Amino acid sequence: MSAKLCIGIIGDIVGSVGREIVASNLLYFREKYNIDFVIANSENASGGFGLSKKNANELFSIGIDVITGGNHSFDKPEIIEFMDSMPILRPINFPPNTPGNGIYCVDVNGQEIAIINAMGHYGININLDNVYHKLNEAIASLKQKKVNNIIVDFHAEASSEKRIAFCQLRGQISALFGTHTHVGSDDLHIQNGSFYVSDIGLCGAYDGVIGMDYKIPLQKAMQGYGKGRYEVLENGNNIFQMIILELTNGKCESAFKIKKINNKELENIQAFNLESNRF
Numbered sequence: 001m002s003a004k005l006c007i008g009i010i011g012d013i014v015g016s017v018g019r020e021i022v023a024s025n026l027l028y029f030r031e032k033y034n035i036d037f038v039i040a041n042s043e044n045a046s047g048g049f050g051l052s053k054k055n056a057n058e059l060f061s062i063g064i065d066v067i068t069g070g071n072h073s074f075d076k077p078e079i080i081e082f083m084d085s086m087p088i089l090r091p092i093n094f095p096p097n098t099p100g101n102g103i104y105c106v107d108v109n110g111q112e113i114a115i116i117n118a119m120g121h122y123g124i125n126i127n128l129d130n131v132y133h134k135l136n137e138a139i140a141s142l143k144q145k146k147v148n149n150i151i152v153d154f155h156a157e158a159s160s161e162k163r164i165a166f167c168q169l170r171g172q173i174s175a176l177f178g179t180h181t182h183v184g185s186d187d188l189h190i191q192n193g194s195f196y197v198s199d200i201g202l203c204g205a206y207d208g209v210i211g212m213d214y215k216i217p218l219q220k221a222m223q224g225y226g227k228g229r230y231e232v233l234e235n236g237n238n239i240f241q242m243i244i245l246e247l248t249n250g251k252c253e254s255a256f257k258i259k260k261i262n263n264k265e266l267e268n269i270q271a272f273n274l275e276s277n278r279f
Ligand SMILES: [Fe+2]
Pocket: 012, 043, 044, 070, 180, 181, 182
């Protein structure tokens, strides 16, 4: 018997603008596409920096099942004491003894799904363990436990680091998606039963700088210094984007991306299958 699952994936949710856009879209798309399980990166969900307990509960209540993180995972330290009791991940290659977990396993409709959160090295100012070794170890232990559905959030600045991980793991995992740049890419494809996209892209303000008001970033860029911290852009244009995967026995068979700008739905982008040479 073939075991099918439909998975929804959301990239970096930025601030209250991002949370509101996800809240007003997610349940609709969950129902429309019969989505069984939703993963969302929420490292910027609270004021652009980190995730508060209140906002974590809010995100779970609007249809998100597991939250992944990145370099901003610990910006709101209050989350540390809740990480073990809630499905909230931080990258697996944080140094030993860092609070929280990098893998979450859950039964969905009688099937085991494993979500791994990993982080690249380029431009990330954290003393991380080697991400590729950590991924190999994690996947070997999941394969021993006969887990077929394995989905990786690779949080990184450089698309080359994400490509290295995909080439390392394709055929062994169901999907590897990028987060962190906040800019959605259209390179979604499937190879050896594994889905890939360099970055899902943010849910939040569409203009400005990666979901933030441009003024302080511009001041810092022009002067080398700037007063104050980045602020989430509260008004203006907004974007919602989400990827939907169809998995059968752990293999990705098809995938597409939904994109809405100012609540206008653009045409879905289909993932190209490199084996069958078609969408
Ligand atoms: Fe982010």
